Amino acid sequence: MNIDGERQRESRGPEGSGGAPPEGWEAPRERWLSTVVRPAFGPRSVLLEVAARLLIPAILVLSVFLLVSGHDKPGGGFAGGLVASMAYVLRYVAGGRHELAAGMPTRPERVLALGMLVACGTAVLPLLFGAPLLKTFSYEAALPVFGDVKFASFLVFEIGVFLIVVGLVLSVVSALGARMEAEEEEAKAGRERARRLRRTGGGPR
């Protein structure tokens, strides 16, 4: 399952030998993502990269839609958070760990912490006004362009849940996925260093 990304890039070229397509034939020639792409699994793929480029903004918008529409229709903070984290997982699968790092707004722990802060804040805030814990309020207003707009304070709580879910998935992905990948690369670099040392006929004894 580990396919050597560097080899792929070096031997990229249109000419193939025999009937099989040449190695790296799927790799795009244009730049679709923001970093030097080294996918998490397998060779680079133009389909995956283009799809990631086009879909990620749409997925993120969908996640916000789910978050907001949770009042009246299916959705809510948990589902929205899962969808948003799916966008990051797609980015990681298509572009590798550097791409994921470039796309993350901040460290996963910070997202988690922010989510906890928002959730705790909405839980505790009503206490300050003499209301019970987690008491919610809702307002409706008629705005000129948007029409009737409803705001319920549990949306804030949902935002906290959303952030916590995103933080959870991101930290698991960066721990299980990106971190393991880094380890593999490190091991490979170690092997190469050893090989170079052997070739030059010795090293530090």
Added chain:
Amino acid sequence: MLLPFLLALHAVTAVLLPWLVRVAGPRAFLLACLPPAATVVWVLSRAPEIVAGRPATSSIAWVPALGIDLDFRVDALALAMVLLVSGVGAVIFGYCARYFHTGERGIGRLAAVLVLFAGAMLGVVSTDNLFALFVFWELTSITSFLLIGNDDRKEQARRAATQALITTAGFGLPMLVGFILLGEIGGSYRISELVAAPPTASPWLPVALVLILAGAFAKSAQVPLHYWLPGAMVAPTPVSAYLHAAAMVKGGVYLIARLAPGFADVDPWRALVLTFGLATMLIGGWRALRQDDLKLLLAYGTVSQLGFLTLLAGAGTQVAAVAAIGALLAHGFFKSALFLTVGVIDHQAGTRSIGALSGLGRRMPVLAAAAALAAASMAGVPPMLGFVVKEAALEAFLPGHAAGMPPGAAAAVLTGVLLASILTFAYSARFVWGAFADKAAVSERRFPHPSAAFVAAPVSLAAVSLATGALAFLLDPLAQSYAAPFDAGGQPYHLALWHGPTPALGLSALVIAVGVLLFYRREGVARIQRAMPRWPDAETGYHLFVHATYAFALGVTRRLQSGSLPVYLGVILAMLLALPGARLVVVLVTGDVAAPGAGEGFRVWNSPLEGVVALLIVVTAVATVREHRRFPALILISAMGFGIAGLFALYGAPDLALTLVLVETLTTVILVFVLRRLPATFGTRPNGWGKRLTVLLCAATGTFIAVSLWLMTAARTDAPVSLGYAPRAHEAGGDNLVNLILADFRALDTFGEVVVLATAAIAVASLVLLNRRARVVEESGADPLEEEGAAGSDGEGDPAAGNGLAAGAGGTGADSGPAGEGDRS
């Protein structure tokens, strides 16, 4: 009353100190003097009233329903203790400003914890509520743990700190039980009320008293729990002087003295206090005689003196009570002076070993004179306070003079006290000789002269010992006020330097004479000590106990946590079948539950589409079990999950279906990350009996779940809660009931769940990353992601614990993921 504010002042100072130390260095300790000094000023201003029998009181309600209130009551005993805790504390804080160097590691923390300790100790001695006393008591245990382990890079310091904490806090728990028993049978948690009207009729009273005495003995280092005190000497010397001479170890004695007026006549009390006190006195004194380290000599001397104090405080006679107040103060003054002297010697000469010090008396005459005075007080030489107190103590146990004690017991105690006093004289002399004398066999060291301000602390404490001894009548009203509840038989004993030619004076002279002899024959004494067989050591007992606990915990863990996911799953399923499953079978056999049949709302499906989805689920489930490769098995499991999501959608639960689809997708992707590290096929699969057992267990569980669901649908007796949700939904501002339940009606549940999620995220990240920590530190700056991981996992924990966790992570890491499908049998 000002006391709660003074306590708060301690806390506030403790919070500010780390910052102040960073800015001003050790000079910030001078500021730390302020709260204790203010306390002393306040308590002295109230002293005339308190001594006259009108205690200063105040009360703050805390948990009134449980009788837990912050009641404060400063009477004569508390006044003496406050003088000790805050007065000696202020002197020692001043000394710290000279003892520590600028830029030394961890002084900020040390200063803060020391002030916190001073506040906690002040709380112990001034509170009148048993629960508040316990809280302050344990606070002193915890702060003492932090102070002993201040040099947290030394393993010895960490071990001594843990030992002290386990001993004192561990025996604090039985004490809490004793407090609760006492409060329940006495009908009040106020100490003053309990002592004034002890519930002597209750058969539980002796139990409560024994439990309380256990806690007090551990705190005051009574044999056989004395081992933690010499170990605690790894703390910086000012800390030892304060905690282990003046303040904390007096906690147990204080508690005994506090309860003695009410409970000294209840049966096991006097026997326990006298036996343990006497044994502690003798063993401590004997062991102090053979120490080479000056600080350890003082530590064993403290153990001995604590036995003496326990004896006096618990004896429950008027003379003993008078002596106890005097001895509390005397010991606090002379022992902290001696510790501070050792601190100066150690600080200047770089050693505190008797075998390496010579000629210090000529180099530091003032310090030597002060130490000699303090040691004279310890040895009971006139005109020091120690002498006055020892006279009173001997008087207390003279046969015939001791009211309420059989003459035989009094004679035995008197003999013990005499022997221990001789030992005390001998080790006091040995201390002065060892620290300051010229020794022919030892070469002199060169060292800088200590500054006057540095020496001022021990000198002033020694001067107090001298002054209070010569002017003992000044302390007498205090002692009389405390001893008033005891029956004096019409002629109360008074603290004074000169009582005329009494038997006690003769005994004092005898003690000094034999002590001098013992000191001059010190080589012979050392030979006898070496020739003695080694008694079973109390510390060995502690280590055996701790090791047995570890071994037991490890054994249990090894049996329960085999590391195999199939075994865990098997245990859970077996429990499910054994408890609710067995009950279900019983119910079915006896026919207590009506099984819904056809026509009672039981139907096969709502629409045939459900059958199709169910078929898909069954097929994928069977295929999963039969699949030998990991990746296809994962895909099949996901397909099964999507099938279940389809069922939800068909039943009209789009929220559930949506969430399940998303979760299934994410889980699959994350499992694929893990699968990269695992072999392509399952290595071993159960065979033979293992296979049969697995199949049987799984089939039984499946049947159980199906049957119980089938019965439960018909078992409803009340209207569902959810009916009430619909009308309230609009009021809450939404139409999606599921979401409203999550975010509004049951928001507290959701809140708990997201806290669990966040905890799990941190746990997963740290478990996966921990075993890389060492390398991450080496290659810092390699790339941004690495650094994030390093910062995320780099806890403040003990490195040893970190390694252990990492090993654990290595063990379970291999099993995480889809290994549950039968990776190991």
